[in-house]
Amino acid sequence: MADKTAKSYTSDICFKCNIICCQDAKPPLTRQRQKIIEGYIKTRQLGITKLFLHGEYSFPAVNETGLCVFYDKKTRECLVHTVKPETCRAGPITFDINLKTGKIEWYLKTADICPLAGIMSNDSNLFKAHFKVAREEILRLVCELDGKALRAILKIEEPETFKIGEEDLPPEVLAKL
Numbered sequence: 669m670a671d672k673t674a675k676s677y678t679s680d681i682c683f684k685c686n687i688i689c690c691q692d693a694k695p696p697l698t699r700q701r702q703k704i705i706e707g708y709i710k711t712r713q714l715g716i717t718k719l720f721l722h723g724e725y726s727f728p729a730v731n732e733t734g735l736c737v738f739y740d741k742k743t744r745e746c747l748v749h750t751v752k753p754e755t756c757r758a759g760p761i762t763f764d765i766n767l768k769t770g771k772i773e774w775y776l777k778t779a780d781i782c783p784l785a786g787i788m789s790n791d792s793n794l795f796k797a798h799f800k801v802a803r804e805e806i807l808r809l810v811c812e813l814d815g816k817a818l819r820a821i822l823k824i825e826e827p828e829t830f831k832i833g834e835e836d837l838p839p840e841v842l843a844k845l
């Protein structure tokens with residue numbers, strides 16, 4: 669139920685928002701997630717041929733302007749919404765790993781760059797429900813990614829966010845960093 673509320677907020681607010689966060693997003697993809705998205709695209713015959721790009725880490729292919737290949741310009745929705753990458757699902761909550769403390773730190777985007785984040789800041793029930801989902805998604809992601817990909821992702825700066833919490837990182841994640 670809580671997730672439905674979050675989804676309707678997301679559809680509504682993201683549709684009206686002028687900031688396209690799927691531009692230059694490059695959300696990390698584990699091998700498992702690539703397989704899931706591949707199957708989803710095939711089943712729905714969405715006709716996207718080039719799905720992923722592979723560098724220091726893998727992410728959805730982008731068009732010539734850097735827009736994610738799964739972004740539907742007409743509806744302004746994600747074509748793979750139900751199976752989208754973990755960091756897309758978690759947004760506007762993001763994360764960082766502090767190697768000194770061994771903790772995963774949680775951040776929320778500022779309202780200036782994400783109206784949904786602004787609403788979450790003022791709606792503790794919505795925030796709690798979304799944080800639960802975001803935390804599960806991100807913890808699964810950091811457990812499944814290999815060390816090289818995770819190190820590459822941690823180099824990406826996420827300005828205009830503020831810290832909302834932290835917790836111990838699973839030891840197996842620390843061990844690969």
Ligand code: SF4
Pocket residue numbers: 689690691693694695728736737738739740745746747748749752753756
């Ligand atoms: S996978 Fe979907 S939500 Fe994520 S960047 Fe691409 S279009 Fe946006």
